[in-house]
Amino acid sequence: MKIARVIGSVVNTIKLDNLHGFKVLWVEPINEKGESCEAAILAVDGVQAGLGSIVLLCQEGISARLVLNSKDAPVDAVIVGVIDSVEVDGKEIIIL
Amino acid sequence: MKIARVIGSVVNTIKLDNLHGFKVLWVEPINEKGESCEAAILAVDGVQAGLGSIVLLCQEGISARLVLNSKDAPVDAVIVGVIDSVEVDGKEIIIL
Amino acid sequence: MKIARVIGSVVNTIKLDNLHGFKVLWVEPINEKGESCEAAILAVDGVQAGLGSIVLLCQEGISARLVLNSKDAPVDAVIVGVIDSVEVDGKEIIIL
Amino acid sequence: MKIARVIGSVVNTIKLDNLHGFKVLWVEPINEKGESCEAAILAVDGVQAGLGSIVLLCQEGISARLVLNSKDAPVDAVIVGVIDSVEVDGKEIIIL
């Protein structure tokens, strides 16, 4: 998984039936300083994350379908948690 | 998933039987400014996307076979939606 | 999937029984100008591609086993088509 | 798999039920000199690794669920071993 920040959401006008009802968020993986460290990707939302939230991003289709409780959704990434803080070298860090 | 732009399509002369009838598009992942940010890849089309469309790209073989309704198509990526706009930092952005 | 050029083939002296009989090609992913754009990888051949062929490369083990009609071959990539031409921005391009 | 160093752990305040009870560690892949060589990622802990431990990181969801003995945990990486030493070019190296 990766630590990522929610930067936006996607509005689809045409999409497959199996994706209707799911919110797709745009997230950017970040490092321990809160800096973007990889190109932003899209993930379905499993935890009702808000804009700016620091989240736990899981990049596996099987996991995404488990979270959505769907056997046939075509998805490859999902948000599985909202992160409050990270402990690094024994110190608690609040990522903003 | 990734946001991508359709830049072309592929004409195969020899291909496996399990791929016949499926359209293969050439898409380039893009960032929020609409700039290419990764090498272009090929994906089967699940939503009848046109040239220049901004699409939702899913990179998983299981998802691709679900969309094609095929148990034996050898594919690893699929277009699952056409994106109208993206909301970033509370502002709606039309990607062109 | 990716567009790739066949640059060679592999001669194994010791390999697993489940791989015997399959041809392993060395291919390099290329861009629309026909230039190499990523490190070369190995893939089993599903379409009898020749040296120099421009091919459709699928990077998924499940797809590779489907093409080989094998339940137990340890493989993660397969050539699923030979590409004749690509249409980009409405123009047909012959990749050489 | 990759060799990685445990640099921290994650505190989630909101997470999916299927992830409760699992410890999520932050690890950075390293080279034979013990230097970081890739962006840090998150993995569930299968071996009770401590801060600073050099671990064997497996990046596959199926493996992670096997280790957690869970059929429905949405995870894509897991720590499967603590590494004592590595033998390179016939010499034993202690990575610190």
Place this chain on the structure above:
Amino acid sequence: MKIARVIGSVVNTIKLDNLHGFKVLWVEPINEKGESCEAAILAVDGVQAGLGSIVLLCQEGISARLVLNSKDAPVDAVIVGVIDSVEVDGKEIIIL
């Protein structure tokens, strides 16, 4: 798959029961000149490869479990062949 050179092996002191008995090798993917072209990774050994061997590396967990004949080993990469030579542009190349 990738062409890789075996550069070492891993000694684990603590590891999961499902991994006991399997040898874990450290391999670096190489190009046609025999030069390292990617960060080294760990893979279980399916062919009793030795230090310095040029091998066929398969990066898929399902393949690795097929080779190990294990349903529950948490692994994501496996050595499936020892490569004697590679034919590039019609010439046989011995990679050393």
